[in-house]
Amino acid sequence: MKHILIIGATGQIGSELTMELRKRYGNQNVVAGYILGAEPKGELKESGPSAIVDVTDGAMIESVVREYHIDTIYNLAALLSVVAESKPKLAWKIGIDGLWNVLEVAREQGCAVFTPSSIGSFGSSTPHTKTPQDTIQRPRTMYGVTKVTTELLSDYYFNKYGVDTRAVRFPGIISNVTPPGGGTTDYAVDIYYSAVKGEKFVCPVKEGTLMDMMYMPDALNAAIMLMEADPAKLIHRNAFNIAAMSFGPETIFQAIKKHVLEFEMVYNIDPLKQRIADSWPDSLDDTCARNEWGWKPAYDLESMTVDMLEKLRAKLK
Numbered sequence: 001m002k003h004i005l006i007i008g009a010t011g012q013i014g015s016e017l018t019m020e021l022r023k024r025y026g027n028q029n030v031v032a033g034y035i036l037g038a039e040p041k042g043e044l045k046e047s048g049p050s051a052i053v054d055v056t057d058g059a060m061i062e063s064v065v066r067e068y069h070i071d072t073i074y075n076l077a078a079l080l081s082v083v084a085e086s087k088p089k090l091a092w093k094i095g096i097d098g099l100w101n102v103l104e105v106a107r108e109q110g111c112a113v114f115t116p117s118s119i120g121s122f123g124s125s126t127p128h129t130k131t132p133q134d135t136i137q138r139p140r141t142m143y144g145v146t147k148v149t150t151e152l153l154s155d156y157y158f159n160k161y162g163v164d165t166r167a168v169r170f171p172g173i174i175s176n177v178t179p180p181g182g183g184t185t186d187y188a189v190d191i192y193y194s195a196v197k198g199e200k201f202v203c204p205v206k207e208g209t210l211m212d213m214m215y216m217p218d219a220l221n222a223a224i225m226l227m228e229a230d231p232a233k234l235i236h237r238n239a240f241n242i243a244a245m246s247f248g249p250e251t252i253f254q255a256i257k258k259h260v261l262e263f264e265m266v267y268n269i270d271p272l273k274q275r276i277a278d279s280w281p282d283s284l285d286d287t288c289a290r291n292e293w294g295w296k297p298a299y300d301l302e303s304m305t306v307d308m309l310e311k312l313r314a315k316l317k
């Protein structure tokens with residue numbers, strides 16, 4: 001990885017991944033790709049090159065890849081699970097037509113490609129606890145359909161054309177820089193903002209709804225580690241289960257309340273979010289990622305909570 005393009009660089013993961021990659025590979029070697037209306041700001045804008053890259057426009061991707069001599073693309077353009085249910089056609093256009101454009105450019109220009117999958121690629125018929133790496137993937141959400149297709153298409157381009165495609169299945173990502181938008185796991189970010197602002201948190205999913213979650217530094221590390229991994233050791237490619245912690249709302253609430261004694265939470269269930277959450281695994285088995293490329297998370301719920309509260313207090317004061 002010498003010259004990197006991030007498509008979707010101003011989103012929740014993209015904004016922090018761009019900065020982390022610039023730290024590791026040099027500011028000038030990492031291009032922040034964005035769409036009109038979601039321009040980079042502040043440090044993201046000032047610290048390195050940026051370019052308009054609409055994933056639905058193959059010619060635009062190709063021209064940026066040529067201009068900056070890109071050899072690695074992190075393709076983060078996607079609609080999250082809840083919003084994809086209300087805009088299924090757009091979710092397909094961005095997630096799959098967009099991916100096709102990225103893979104075609106990668107094939108012609110010799111780029112490696114990372115396009116994340118998700119715990120959303122699983123469905124109700126998948127084993128729910130310690131979900132294996134290779135198992136049933138029959139999701140009923142449009143987000144899930146696009147994620148399974150992403151995995152298949154990425155593997156297809158590797159097997160047929162030798163394009164170096166690799167990915168992880170991200171759990172809910174918790175971060176304090178750019179808020180997520182339209183996901184089922186967003187509540188696990190929102191709850192920290194409520195705690196720091198002194199507000200009562202209204203939780204959209206029921207007590208006992210377990211889902212895998214991960215702190216952003218671990219998520220960034222996973223993506224970069226996998227792209228740097230020795231290809232000879234990779235038995236799998238698209239996409240690896242990774243895991244750090246699994247909890248329900250009552251557990252994250254208690255973890256925060258230990259540090260914010262007056263914090264309160266009530267439930268007001270959102271039926272769509274609950275339906276999606278119920279169809280996702282309670283916890284993933286990430287043995288293959290650990291064995292094939294050394295995956296290991298650094299944060300658990302307690303250490304993440306301490307860091308989130310400290311960072312948000314500084315940000316919101």
Ligand code: AKB
Nearest residue numbers: 080081118183184185
């Ligand atoms: C979502 O909730 O849609 C995402 C995901 C788990 O992929 N955060």
